[in-house]
Amino acid sequence: MAKSKKQLEARSTGTIPKTLTGISGLDEITLGGLPSGRPTLVCGEAGSGKTLFSIEFIVKGAMEYGEPGVFMAFEEKAEELKANVASLGFDLEQLEKDKKIRLDYVHIDRSEIEETGEYDLEGLFIRLGYAIDSIGAKRVALDTIENLFAGLNNTAVLRAEIRRLFQFLKSKGVTAVITGERGGSGLTRQGLEEYVSDCVILLDHRIINQISTRRLRVVKYRGSVHGTNEYPFLIDDEGISVLPVTSLQLNHEVSTKSLSSGIASLDKMLGNSGFYKGSSILVSGTAGTGKTSIAATFANAACLRGEKCLFFAFEESPKQIIRNMRSIGIDLQKHLKEGSLEFYASRPTLYGLEMHLVAIHKAIKKSKPSVVVLDPITNLITIGSVSDVKTMLVRLIDFLQAEQITVMFTALTLNNIVNEQTDEGVSSLVDAWLLIRDIESNGERNRGLYIMKSRGMKHSNQIREFVITDKGLDLVDVYLTEDGVLTGSAREARMLMEQTGEVIHAQAVSRKDRELERKRKILESKIESLRSEYESAEEELNKVYVEEALKKQIMGETISKIAGLRRGDNGGEEKNVNKNK
Amino acid sequence: MGKAYELRLYVAGKTSKSVAALENLKKLCEEHLKGKYSIEVIDLLEKPQLAEGDQIFAIPTLVKKVPEPVRKIIGDLSNEEKVLVGLDIRAKIKN
The missing domain is CATH 1.20.5 (Single alpha-helices involved in coiled-coils or other helix-helix interfaces)
Structure with missing residues (x-):
């Protein structure tokens, strides 16, 4: 009943009904899972993860989607299988007790078997049918039916019977996963299963330059569109995680909010605000120019703001970084303790690029940071070609932008062509690019920092001298003379x-x-x-004038007196006489 | 060979192969194991739960439980020689 309801729902959306596998990432590639009620072939070489794929399909179905499942093993005994998947946290024993799954080990031993005349595999069908009916299974996994060919001689019968088996599974209405060993020129040894399956998934395990990468590809999917690329996947303690490459559209949300770089003078250069939230920043420079210090300062600033930061270290161990950053006055230990900072350190050569990407994805999904630092991306080149690294970073940046996570990469530039290429390759992807240059003169080496680009910002075009002090980082104006x-x-x-x-x-x-x-x-x-000389001269002159005037006056008086005496007869004369006397 | 043979024949309904197998088996036992055998015919359509126990996947299958070792012979038992070898009645002869 439940199934028919689901089918109706699916039909209304215009695609064939699908069953979620619960394998992280796969359901996105197949746009909803495997075809419901139909058989899917999972093929690959030995050790490519076929058995894990099938058991995870069954267990996840039982645990997460309430669909009981039958696992029919032709290779591993039930006990072995239980022990093998216990490390993934799958308790098959309990699930079996709860009637959610049923394990059936089909033992085929050539030495015990003699073939005489005509036979068919009705016994297997009955057995499978019984197992399905006993728990009302919706899912079936067969791992690996090819073992029948190893145990029995009559291939003509087997081929016919395998065809019938697929029909049988369809008639039972179960969603089945059948694993097949890869061989010869086809996808499977018999070259049969891929034609009768509705969906074929190819698992691959490739070693390039001594580094292994697991990949998954949906080869065919009847009645549905699907991602056709090869997708890297990872097998770890949580099972399989497939990484769907990129969303096809470029329509991320963008933010106008900005984040401080942790260096006040750098923020000023970046139009006074710092980097945009959700943008990607590349810091490149030659060895020893302080790229990690810039990254750590950025991380530190994020932690101080109370945001979560995830630091991917591909070169130094977390302890080393913490110690080194203490020397420039940044206490990362504190943030680590508070949980705002998380380190994820791994050697680039640990596994392939794709695996790194999957691992980074997982770590980010798990701790949900708002700031991510990758230090340095250059080391990844040791394990992949330039174009590989670029595709990986495209995917990563895409993913981070979709999640509105700000990311800072550091990259080492050497004076060789390969690394310059990476710089260029990556630079078109990033939103902001800081370049630190060595400036050599007068027998010493100094650092000059400039902003190559910063999208959507009025950034400074100056080259600033970048100094590292025990109190942190700073930019000083260079001296122009x-x-x-x-x-x-x-x-x-x-x-x-x-x-x-x-x-x-x-x-x-x-x-x-x-x-x-x-x-x-x-x-x-x-x-x-x-002036005094002049005054004295003036005085002299004045004296002369006064004397002259006095003289004149006195003379005048005397003359008039004489005249009066002459004119005034007795009185006058007598007086004069008397005077003369 | 004084031991009794316990033989189980697994079939699924009355198909021509099943019928042929049973006929062939009876004939063979009468010829070679007269008086010291027992045949149990199990129809898996009726008792599907028994298929797992004896590791049955092909039909028809003859299982020799006793004497040890356990042997399985699948098919309609039309090749008498092979059946006898399979049941350890006759040693394997070259060619």
Whole structure:
């Protein structure tokens, strides 16, 4: 009943009914799982994960989707199987007791069997049918029916019977996974199963440059579209995780919120705000230019804001990074303890690129950070070609942008072609690119930082000197002189020199001032003496004038007196006489 | 060979192969094991739960439980020579 309801639902959406496998990532590639009520072939070489795939399909069905399942093993005994999957946390024993799954081991031993005349595999069908009916199974896994060919001689019968088996499974309405060994030129040894299955999934385990990568491909899927690429997958303690490459559209949400880089002067260069949230930032530079320090500062800033940061270290161990960052005044240990910072350290050569990507995916899905640091991506090149690394990063950036996670990569640039290529390759993907350059002069090496690009930001075009102090990172204006750009101690020396110059200059100025003052004083005193000279001359002149006037007056008076005496007869004359006497 | 033979023949309904197998078996036992055999015919259509126990996957299958070792002979038992070898009645003869 439940099944028919599901089928109706699926039909209304216009596709064939599908059954979720519960294998992470696979359901996205197949757009909803395996075809319901039909057989699916999972083929691959030895050790490619076929058995795990089939058992996970059954167990997840029983545990997560309430669909009981039958697992019919031709290779491993039930006990072996139970022990093997116990490491994945699958308790088959309990599930079997709860009648959610049923294990049936079909033992075929050639030495015990003699074939005489006509036979068919009705016994197997009855057995399977009984197992299905006894728990009302919706899912069936057969691992691996090819073993029949190893145990029996009459291939003509077997081929016919396998065809019938697929029909039988369809008539039972169960969603079946049949595993097949890969061989010869076809997908399976018999070249039969792939034609009678409605869906074929190929598992592959390739070793390139001594590093293994597991891949999965949906070869065919009747009546449905599906992803046709090869998708890398990972087998770890949680089973299989397949990584669907990228969403096909470029329609992520974007944010105008920005995050501080942790270096105030760098934020200023980035239009006063820092990086956009959800953007990707590349920090590249030659060895020892402080890329990890920038990354750690960025992580530290995120943690201080109370955000979660995931630090992928491909070069140094977490402890090493913590110790080294302490020397520039960044305490990562504290964040680690508080849980806002998480490290994920692995050697690049541990596994292939794709596997790294899957592992990164998983780690991010698990801890849901808002900031991710990858330090450095260059080391990944040791395990893959440039284009491989690029595709991997495209996928990663795509995924991170969809999740609105800000990511900072660091990349080492050497003066060789391969690495420059990566720089260029990656640079078109990232939103912001900081480049740290060595500036060599006067027998020392200094760091110059500039912003190559920063999408959607009015960023500075200056080259700044990047200094690492025990209090953290800082950017200083480089010193521009007539001799060119000065950095490091040359800059310091120049600054000192100019300071001295200023003092000397100031002194010179004051000396001149004093001299002038003195000159002024001399002149003033000269002016004073001249004035007094002038005054005395004027006085002299005045004296002459007064005397002259007095003379004139007195003379006038005397004349008039004489005249009066002459005109005034007795009185007058007598007086004169008396006077004369 | 004084021991009794316990033979089980698994069939699924009355198909021509099953019928042929049973006829062949009876004839053979009468010829070679007269008086010291027992045949149990199990129809899996009726008792499907028995298929797992004896590891049956092909039909028809003859299982020799006793004497040891356990042997299985699948098919309609039309090749007498092979059946006898399978039941350890006759040693394997080259060619």
